[in-house]
Amino acid sequence: MNRIFEYLLPPQRSTVASEVDSLFTFINVTGFILFMGIMITILIFVIKYRRKSEDDVTPVITHNSILEVTWTVIPIILILIVFSWGFRGFLTLSTPPSNAYEINVTAAAWFWEFRYPDGGTTMNEVYVPVDRPVKFIMRSDDYLHSMYIPDFRVKMDVLPNRYTTAWFEATDTGQSLLFCAEYCGTGHSDMLATVHVLSGNDFEEWLETGLEVDEDMPLAELGEQTFTSAGCNACHTLDGTDRIGPSLAGLFGTDRELDDGSVVEADEDYLRRSLLDPQAEVTAGYPANMPSYAGRLNERQIDGLIAFIKELQDE
Amino acid sequence: MGNHSVATGKKSHLQHHFVDEDQQFESSKFGMWIFLVTEVLMFGGLFVAYIIYRSWHPDLFYMAAQELDVALGATNTVVLIGSSLTIALAIRAIQLDKIKAGINYLVATIGLAATFMIIKYFEYMDKFGKGIYPGSAYSYDGIGHDMAVNFFSIYYMMTGLHGIHVVIGIGLIGWMTIKAKKGLIHSGYYTPVENTGLFWHLVDIIWIFLFPLLYLID
Amino acid sequence: MADNKAQTLKIREFPVEENPEHTYLNAEKGIWSWLFTVDHKRIGLLYLFSITLFFFVGGLLALLLRTELLTPAQSIIDADTYNQIFTLHGAIMIFLFIIPSIPAALGNFFLPMMIGAKDVAFPRLNLASWWIYIFGALFALYSIITGAVDTGWTFYTPYSTQTGTSVVSMTFAVFILGFSSILTGINFIVTLHKLRSPGLSWSRMPLFLWSLYATAIIQILATPILAITVLLLAMERILGIGIFDPTMGGDPVLYQHFFWFYSHPAVYIMIVPAFGIISELISTFSRKTIFGYWAIALSSLAIAFIGFLVWGHHMFVSGQSELSSVVFSFLTFFVGVPTGIKIFNWVATMYKGSIDLKTPMLYALSFLFLFTIGGLTGIMIGALSVNVHLHDTYYIVAHFHYVMMGGTVIALLGGLHYWWPKMTGRMYNELWGRITCGIIFVSFNMTFLPQFIMGSQGMPRRYFNYVDQFQGLHQFSTIGSYILGLGFMIMLVYLVWSLFYGPKASSNPWKARSLEWMASSPPAHHNFEYTPVILHGPYDHHQPIREFHMGVAKEADEQTTEAERETT
Structure with a gap:
């Protein structure tokens, strides 16, 4: 079972990922049970009540109050569970911790630019520390774009006329892909960036040296x-x-x-x-x-x- | 298979798929009302845009509205209300078979509608003269607000769409005048002129909302 | 004799030999008699022909897209062409195919027949709506020739106001098509209110008509907003009025609100008529009274109503306020309840029935399978936190294809087969019908099931290039789409074949109970030669059809006397 969901979803590499995934799993499992229930019932009916002769007589059953109340109330209960579960996760996703490391992000057709508090910038590459909340403060130069990192389960549109924000806390070092998820023309599908998650020390070190241009390179x-x-x-x-x-x-x-x-x-x-x-x-x-x-x-x-x-x- | 109702002069307009004239009349009128609902909703979209912009820039709306000529707007309001009266009288006259009076009232309605458009023309020309155009052609700097063009874009959209409806209304009323002259509408069959009247009242009512929203802001 | 109000005549099935010689098909001849007909049946066929044409065009474009996606980088077309093609695929399928599909084609044909009327209330308006539709289609064609459109069918600003393609003519096409949709809606509402035959109370109205009624209400209330939205968009491009343009103080998110205020209810314009067809099919082929008539009828209206309050669920990550997102998510789930009620009622209808797996019933069962998946995945993306991950990915693409194609198109095919004998007077080949239904069902799942997986794995939509890990699933999906295309070609062939060589159909091959089956196949020019008085419900399957009677309304013309001769 777990292996199915591991296949279906990208690796969990942020703190919110497991919460989002557990709701994903819950809806899939409940939905699957419901779906199989309906399909098996249909299958049984089709076999059991298949037409035997042209003169089959069928009973008049116009309604059944108990049954109808049941299949109204149970879905209402289920959707209320799903709603409040999704609401809780959404609340987490939309309230960045106040101590988050802030990176200014500018999206333009068709690249990403990241500006760090210390003044350096990188393009189409972003370096973030592990186990520390990171907040993107985003703005677009032209069209709508959308910042999407599947591994972190975060996505937020980037608008030309106001700042939008997104935050995450990476749980593993390594690389993840950042996609543009809002259609923005010719280069939309090439508007990718790489997120490098570094350990605390590596990140500090990178801030010292990584932003400087290699003077020796031809x-x-x-x-x-x-x-x-x-x-x-x-x-x-x-x-x-x-x-x-x-x-x-x-x-x-x-x-x-x-x-x-x-x-x-x-x-x-x-x-x-x-x-x-x-x-x-x-x-x-x-x-x-x-x-x-x-x-x-x-x-x-x-x-x-x-x-x-x-x-x-x-x- | 044709029309199999009895072909007396006054019954010939009954279409074959209706049982009787009441059914046909009620259907037409009901259809017209639904159409008017769609018209109200279409203007409703613009009113929503208006409300949103006004809540964003209340000061702009106050300042920009000073540029509009309240006297001309008020005159136009009176003119349109008058035309609503004349078309109502025209319908009444036709229902009573006073076709001649009906035609006169219809012509009067067209006259009033044309007056409205002429006044509107002078208003637009006055604005254009100052460089108040919709959108990027805007070049007037008499309003101390950098979003001034937004108000006028909305102004031109709303009054422009309304103006198009006035022109369509003139066309419809003209058509009704011709119908009345040919004796095609009378006490036995006045559905088209009744529906035209409904349309015209709607055009009037929309203006009654537009006038205070655009001209009388304080 | 004519003043005898209580006369009835026995309902009977016209056997093939007694099919009338004069039908609506040969009442008038020549191409002009078709192009300028005011007969609702012929207009229905004009629409059927047009939507079929556009369905194949849109489908062909989809196959091109799928072919391009065989490899992660460029394979056959460049990025700009790809963007134009997916825009066209969406715009054609939505505005030219699926919105008019069931209401304007099957609805036009059967709505008057099912209420015993001779035509819709405004036949000339009905013809006008088809011509306006064609005019809108020509406008769309014009915009394709003069540079195409690459904005996606949603025309999101500010991209749509700045791209160098012919957005203005395309938005005018959408504006015009909206008019056509409004006219059909007005016609249906008035017809259902004013032209029902005596005895056909609201509680005896077939559920297909209830669904068309709900659809017409949405068309009336939502389409004008689309009209004003595209008008504002066009003015933005022509004059630069700046309502949606951030550089002039406008707001692109406002555009999204305007757009989805129409386009979300429009989703119900597309799916609600399908519910109606499924109700007819399941009752007829289970030969059983529908379970929960009022629950099904009213849930259509409930969906229509709630559908107006949920547009913001397309915008959870658009930058609208978090509070709006929460409210919209909450309301969205309540669409799920009436939809679930319908599914349960349909299943309950089959209980103790006499189920015959003819082609239309196979489509109805496919609908239950596919639409239930579509609905449940809708719950998934209605959940706020999961939506943040799945929004604008292939999961969304798969979801709406399961609803729109697995729902609406499959129901349309079921309805098409069900009413084929009535419309054409010929039977299609049952064996080929079943085989094709199987092919379409399997290949549909092959095409779109992998897209759910890609989406949840994080594949964004509208991507021309993609990362290598998705190639296997993309290729599987593409192969599925080829088979799907083949399935539709087979269907086209056997249906056209049946027009010429198919066996003649009797007036009621399925022993259905609603009124359209009481007319001959194909129906006469004016449907019924008399005004019927309805004495039975549309789903009275508990008594044999030979025991049915129908009243004849008093009418002072010679048609009545003809009908009298047939009375018992």
Whole structure:
């Protein structure tokens, strides 16, 4: 029995998971018993009362008060149990403890950005401590998104006009996936992030070192890493095919025709402007919907990306 | 199989699937009432949007309403109430077979409805002149509230949808006038004009709600 | 003779040889006599033809989606096309197929017949509703040609106000289709109130009509809100009025409230008529009086009423206040009670019956199986804390397919087979009917059962790419969907075949008791040649049909005398 539910549900890796799962199990088991009861009754009736001849005479049974009251009252009792059980869990889910570690989350088409209280940011990766409540304070830059971590049983829509919050307390170290669960266009199904749950010490250590950019990494290599970690790959390919934006292959040094008809060369300055103020110069034929990366990438990452794009042209 | 009721002039409008004229008349009227319910609900959606916005920005609604011309709005209210009276008189006259008087009242109703639309036209033009447009074309800065456009978007949606109903009403009343002239409606059969009257009263009533909600805010 | 009010005539079954030569099918000829007919039966068939067409279009799109999902990454179409196709699949299936399906096709055909009327109250309005429907469909087609729509059928703002696709023409299509739905609703309510034959009291009304009545009430009360919602959405796109646009002080959650205020009751527009069909099928094929007539009739109205108070359960994680979520969850569970009552009453009807597993009955039993799963999983996602986990996952997708397809479509198929002889005058092939029902039942479960599992494991919906762990279940589901498609193709073939080569049907092959079976198969142009006076209930199976009588109302025309000649 337990193995069935272990298969049906993702691993329980937060404090609320077991409570949600126990209600899930309760409804499934009760529902299954009810369902089998109805189906077996139907099966028995179909066999026992199958038509024997065209002249079968059937009794007139219009109602039966006791029976009808029973099958009204029992479901009412069951749904009241389910309601209050679900209500209790919901209460837990929607009241974050006051001592929670707060991370600001920004969702934009199509990446996640996480800002830590100490000032650092990460993109499409979030690091959280184990056994400590973590609260996401979330806001969207554009459409509706929804922050969903199946392993933690939390989900909350992210809105453009106000903050929404979600919280969890991870119980195991390791990695879990974060999905966007509210449809948001082309890159919706690629809008994933990884949640890294670290032990208390590891997390403190990561806060010290992890947010700093590796100064030794070659620029182009850092650019390649940023290309995926900043979510550029949701819209831009490296193989010459169009996605939402133009492919980056062979882009450097070419003349770009803009949507106002002017032409500009894709040099280092252009690439930098495109990252920091993307709406200013939009290549003709592509939608003007790239979010600005000003304040999201540090200087070295921007240089890295430009170096990476330059290198693509050489290949 | 055609109409198998006796083909005397006054009975010919009875459709084959009705047993008698009472049944046909009651069905039509009942259908019209249900239709009016759907109309009320459709406007109800806009009223809900209005209530929500007003509860969010009560100060905005007060400030923006000062831009609307209460005198013109009040005149229009009187005009529409008058037209409700004339159409009621028209129905009464047709029920009594005073077709000529009925036609006159119908024409008077059209005249009043047109007056309403003309006044509305001047109101709209005055707003457009100031740059008060619905939505992103809005360019008026005489109201010290950055959500001012919201009030006018709702204003234009509500009065615009109402205006469309007035125009449809004019069309229907015009059609009734033609019917009356051709002798197709009379004491024996006045269902269409009765239903048109119901529709027109609804248009009137909606305006009676719109006027204080939009013009008279304090 | 005509003034003799008490005359009755014996109900009898017209054997095949006595089927009349003149029926509604050959009363008039030519394509125009169909396209501009005001006969409710022909309009019903026009609708039946149209919804079948759109069902196959929508189904084909679904198969494309399932094929794409065979692999975790791109297989045959790109992400934008995928998004457009699932939007179209949803919009077509909901607005063009399932909402008009049972009421406008089967309801139009049988509602007047079941109350002994010659037509609906407003036949021309009825024709207008079909034309408006076609016009709306053309609008939808136009929006597909001019760039399609990729918002999902829910048109959530702000995505729908900013995407570069033709949302405006699609919302106008929805607006127009809503009108068609309202006209049908008005027609049904007035017809049921004013045109019932003498003796057909509310307590003798077949349960199919009670369900259509409840449906019509929802159509009247909910559809205008949809109209104003899509109008506001269109104005938002055209003029930028900003009611739902956060950058202009609007609120996208307000849009969701507006949208679900219609679209949740609309779910009951889709399922309640199905309940009606199931009541007819189970009583007829168990040859037994329906158990709990009033409980079934009134529970339809109760569902219609509660259905207006639960829209917020689509929005537990939308950012609406926690208190609203709690209230909506509480109310939501109370839809479960009348629904449960119906299921128990149907099962109780079979007790001590004389059950014949003909194709329509097999569909009714499939309905009980699938719809009960759909209903119980509804309880699951009504529970607040579990909903947070399951919302916007494949669990939701599976749930509403079990309700909409396992419920409404299966009931529609049951009704279609049940009334096929009455509508066409031909019998379909019983063996093929049963085989196909089995194929559809098994493959439906193959398609959607895995989606429950994927959903509870955390697979979000509307995903073009997915993580590798779900591939096995996705592939299983896709294979199921192919078989499901095959099942529908087989059905199309044997039903069309029966139109030309099927054996002629007698007037009452199932020995049913409601009024439509007292007319010939196919019915005459005006259904009954006289105004019937109803002396029996629609489920009086306790006495043999040959002992039934029907009154003939006094009517001063020659039709009555014709009927008199047949009196005993």
